[in-house]
Amino acid sequence: MSRFIMADAPVDLAALRDELHVSRAGGYCAFEGWVRETNEGRAVSGLDYESYEALALNEGAAILAEAQTRFEISDSIAMHRTGSLDVGDIAVWIGVSAPHRDAAFRACRYIIDEIKFRLPVWKKERYLDGDTQWVACHHLHRDHDHAHGAHGAHGHDHD
Template identity: 80%
Template sequence: MSRFLMAAAPVGLEALREELHLARAGGYCAFEGWVRETNEGREVRGLAYESYEPLALTEGQAILDEAHERFEISEAVAMHRTGSLKVGDVAVWIGVSAPHRDAAFRACRYIIDQIKARLPVWKKEHYCDGDTQWVACHHTHGLEENSGDGECHGHHHP
């Protein structure tokens, strides 16, 4: 069963979290990525995500499977939005449960870093001055150490 979702509308995060509340798990770690009001000094009024969904779903599930192999976790669930989002909306959500907290924290970080590097998702920012711009991002720096910066994902828009 796939635990990775691409969602064109807001998702009930409590329902996703409930999938992680397992008797074998002693803890839970989550990450939420939000649309922020500025980027590189420009005021942002919102953004739009586009995705090649068949590949995004396959690659997202592969990332979750890798997290299970690399870390001693009970379960992992992740969701990435598509479509129009406004400032404050949740753009990406990841939850991991594990018997011990260190594995949950490390797996959560691994998952977000891999999503940013590998998912075919593109972001178009809409600025308050009326301008729009596709934000081209490649955040592969430091993935082996599970470090990474930046807000956007994997590939340039075609």
Template identity: 70%
Template structure:
């Protein structure tokens, strides 16, 4: 089952979370990444995400499968937005359920780090000054 969603419109996060409720899970960890109002000292009013959808979904699902195999987690799901977003909107969401909290935390961290590193999604920020700029969605170090 595909648990990685690339969404062009806002998604009901409660529905995603509900799908991860499992009787054997005693812990749940989620991460929400929001569009913030500044980046690098510049005022931001919004951004655009563009993705190569077939590869983004395939790679996103591979990351979730790796997390399930590599951590003692029950289930995991992730959503990344595409298209135009404004300050305050959810850009990325990850949820992980596990028998114990430590595995949920570690699995969640692994998933967001790998999404940022591997999934072909690009970000263009729109600044209040009128300038637009493509920016890295991850650390380049």
């Protein structure tokens, strides 16, 4: 199985987590991104995600490989949904196992930031009033400290 997944249906996240539970890891960190009920003051009923899947899979795999070399982690898996999602559905999931918690937290943050910045995924919001709108689903700029693994004077993130 690929470590980066584009899924058009819900995924068994417990099974993904179980793959990361290895004896060399002392900790695990996960991030779940959910469809929320409002965005910029508008009531949202759901989202439709589209992607250039071949490129998304390649870029996602590259992001996980980068995390493996940048941080002292045991393993990582990430999943991004496509298709129609309702409020509360999981749109993105990331799991990282590592010998120590700091590396797991830092790698998890790196992976979500890079996914949001680099993945060819487009989001159309569906509003309760019946309107729809394509919206940006990535950051317009990159936080260079997080993207490049830089840290403050004491080795900690600033947020």
